[in-house]
Amino acid sequence: MPSGPTDQRPQPPVEEQPAPPVSDRRSKQTFANMLRSLVPLVLIILGVVWWTSFRQSPDVQPVKPIETATTVQLAANRAGYPLLVPTDLPRGYRPTSIRTDAGNAGEGDPVTLEIGYVTPSDQFAEFVVSDDPRADPVTSLLNDATAAGSVQIGADTWTRATRLHERDEETVLSRTVDGVTVVVSGSASEAELEAVAGSVQPYSG
Numbered sequence: 637m638p639s640g641p642t643d644q645r646p647q648p649p650v651e652e653q654p655a656p657p658v659s660d661r662r663s664k665q666t667f668a669n670m671l672r673s674l675v676p677l678v679l680i681i682l683g684v685v686w687w688t689s690f691r692q693s694p695d696v697q698p699v700k701p702i703e704t705a706t707t708v709q710l711a712a713n714r715a716g717y718p719l720l721v722p723t724d725l726p727r728g729y730r731p732t733s734i735r736t737d738a739g740n741a742g743e744g745d746p747v748t749l750e751i752g753y754v755t756p757s758d759q760f761a762e763f764v765v766s767d768d769p770r771a772d773p774v775t776s777l778l779n780d781a782t783a784a785g786s787v788q789i790g791a792d793t794w795t796r797a798t799r800l801h802e803r804d805e806e807t808v809l810s811r812t813v814d815g816v817t818v819v820v821s822g823s824a825s826e827a828e829l830e831a832v833a834g835s836v837q838p839y840s841g
Contacts, residue, residue, distance in 0.1 A: 699754045701730040708749065712839045714738035715747040717816050719839040720765050722832050728756030729832070737771075748773055752822075753832065759824035761832050767816050777819045781808045789834045809833045 712719040715738065722729075733752035741747050746768030753761045764773045781797035787809065788794075797808040799821070807829055808821040820833045 699730050699732060699758075702732060702734065704731045704734045704751060707734045707736055708751075708839060709841065711736040711738040711747055711749040712841065714741045714745075715749075715767070716744060717747075717767050717814070719747075719749065720816065720818055720836050721749070721839045722751065722753075722763055722835045723837040723839075725753070725835050726756070726831060729761070730754045746771065755822075755824040755828040757825065757828065759822065759828065761820065761822040761824040761829055763832055763836075764819040765816065765836075769812075769817055774817055774819060777808055777821050778810060787830065789830050792833075794833055 708719070708721055730753060731751055732754050734750065736747065736749045738747045738749070746766060748764065748766035748768060748771040750773050751763045753763070755761050762777070764771075764777065766774050768774070777799065778797070781799040784796045784798050786793050787796045789809075792811060794809045794811045797810070798805050799808055800806075801823070804823065806821055806823060807826045808819065809829055810817060810819045812818075818833075818836060820829050820836075822829060824832075
C-alpha cells in the first residue's frame with residue numbers, strides 16, 4: 637500500500653548563540669575569585685569582633701575615679717600627727733576607694749586613712765597610714781607578711797615584705813616613723829607600688 641506524501645517543507649535554520657566575549661568571561665572569573673578571596677577575610681574580621689565583644693563583658697565597668705579631698709581633709713583635721721598621703725602621683729593612678737575612722741575619733745584618738753588606687757596597668761595599690769599599730773588595715777597587711785629585706789625609695793628606707801593574697805604573692809612596703817606607720821601593698825607591680833610609696837608627703841591642704 638503506497639504511503640502518503642511526506643512533509644518536505646524546509647525547516648528553519650537553528651540559530652547558534654554566539655559565545656560570550658573572552659573579556660566578559662575573564663571579568664566574571666575575576667569577580668568570582670575576588671569573592672572567594674574575601675570570604676576568609678570577612679570571617680576573620682567577624683571572629684575578632686565577636687571575641688572582643690565576648691571579652692568586654694557587660695559586667696565590667698570602666699574605672700571611675702572618686703573625689704578624695706574631703707575625706708583626706710577630715711583625717712588631717714582629726715589626726716594627732718602630720719597626715720601623710722600620696723601626692724602628685726604619675727598619670728594613670730586613679731583613686732577608687734577611700735576610708736577613714738576620723739569621723740568617730742575624739743581628741744587624742746588614733747586616726748587611720750586608707751586609699752585604694754587602680755594603677756596604670758589596671759592593677760590595685762592600697763595605701764594605709766595610721767598612728768595605731770593595731771588598726772585592722774595595718775595588721776591585715778603586715779601580720780602575715782614575710783620580711784624580704786628593704787628598699788631605698790627616694791630619701792626613705794622602706795621595709796619590703798611579701799604576703800599571699802588570694803593565692804597570689806604581693807609586695808608589701810612599709811615604714812614607721814615617730815609612731816606613724818605607712819603601708820603600700822596590692823596586686824600592682826613592685827615598680828608601681830614604689831611609685832605610690834615615693835609620692836608620700838605630709839598633707840598640705
